[in-house]
Amino acid sequence: MSDLPAVPTTRALGQSGITVSSLAWGMWRFAGPAGAARQLVDAALDIGITLFDTADIYGFDGRGGFGDAESLLGELFAADPGLRGRMVLASKGGIMPPLPYDSSAAYLEQAIDVSLRRLQTDVIDLWQIHRPDILTHPQEVAGAVHKAQAAGKIRAVGVSNCTPAQIAALQHFLDVPLASTQPELSPLRIAPFENGELDQALQMDMAVLAWSPLGGGRLADPTNERERAVVAALDAVAAAHGVGRTAAAYSWLMAHPARPIPIVGTQNVARIGEAADAFAVRWTRTSWYEVFVAARGEKLP
Numbered sequence: 689m690s691d692l693p694a695v696p697t698t699r700a701l702g703q704s705g706i707t708v709s710s711l712a713w714g715m716w717r718f719a720g721p722a723g724a725a726r727q728l729v730d731a732a733l734d735i736g737i738t739l740f741d742t743a744d745i746y747g748f749d750g751r752g753g754f755g756d757a758e759s760l761l762g763e764l765f766a767a768d769p770g771l772r773g774r775m776v777l778a779s780k781g782g783i784m785p786p787l788p789y790d791s792s793a794a795y796l797e798q799a800i801d802v803s804l805r806r807l808q809t810d811v812i813d814l815w816q817i818h819r820p821d822i823l824t825h826p827q828e829v830a831g832a833v834h835k836a837q838a839a840g841k842i843r844a845v846g847v848s849n850c851t852p853a854q855i856a857a858l859q860h861f862l863d864v865p866l867a868s869t870q871p872e873l874s875p876l877r878i879a880p881f882e883n884g885e886l887d888q889a890l891q892m893d894m895a896v897l898a899w900s901p902l903g904g905g906r907l908a909d910p911t912n913e914r915e916r917a918v919v920a921a922l923d924a925v926a927a928a929h930g931v932g933r934t935a936a937a938y939s940w941l942m943a944h945p946a947r948p949i950p951i952v953g954t955q956n957v958a959r960i961g962e963a964a965d966a967f968a969v970r971w972t973r974t975s976w977y978e979v980f981v982a983a984r985g986e987k988l989p
Contacts, residue, residue, distance in 0.1 A: 702867035791821035876903035935965035
């Protein structure tokens with residue numbers, strides 16, 4: 689059996705010149721008093737996470753709260769000016785309830801400015817178009833992010849939830865390489881392995897930020913035969929390395945040549961700490977494909 693290469697703890701964010709941790713921490717449920725929020729941020733920093741991913745819509749509950757997660761992080765920056773420099777800050781925009789999506793130049797420019805104010809910072813390191821707006825020409829989107837980059841408001845540009853064709857169309861009109869793509873990717877959502885998304889990321893040298901890497905909690909509580917088969921394959925490797933199932937799931941994703949960056953979503957300090965166990969796992973081709981075949985629900989061709 690051939691071992692897959694060990695995963696380094698840091699990697700390049702595409703061709704942006706920015707170095708990030710191989711794990712990220714996500715803030716879609718980031719809320720509560722500032723003291724507790726700071727403990728979560730510190731827990732991520734303590735295990736070497738430098739990439740923090742938020743969005744303007746994080747905090748929205750269907751009625752209110754739009755921007756709350758960014759505002760809370762901004763409060764932490766204001767209370768400790770040195771905190772901002774310890775992280776690579778990623779945010780997103782383009783979802784505007786109830787439209788639902790707006791990537792017009794006017795809206796994107798406004799969204800970036802408002803995010804900067806909420807975050808109480810001068811620049812966002814990675815700014816991502818959160819969802820593709822099929823009613824906006826990609827040339828208009830490119831113009832908006834070019835303008836923000838030229839003004840020093842954002843350092844690198846990424847996309848989230850875009851198809852390979854949408855990514856290619858946007859890149860055609862951009863003067864700079866897209867730094868990242870953010871698909872839903874987990875041992876239970878393996879489409880990007882086979883539909884060209886990760887192949888394109890390799891071809892274009894984009895970092896892959898994997899959202900919902902634990903399958904929206906289904907890995908913790910499998911409910912059908914397929915999910916139980918995936919969990920069994922993960923647990924076998926986890927037990928062999930003395931780590932938990934979540935660490936095995938993160939490491940399984942990172943073993944792919946595109947080196948996906950799992951976005952750790954837990955808001956529990958202890959569970960954030962456990963994410964670092966992912967680097968202790970070494971996959972073989974056989975064990976990796978056992979998880980993949982279980983996820984497919986059928987044998988490989």
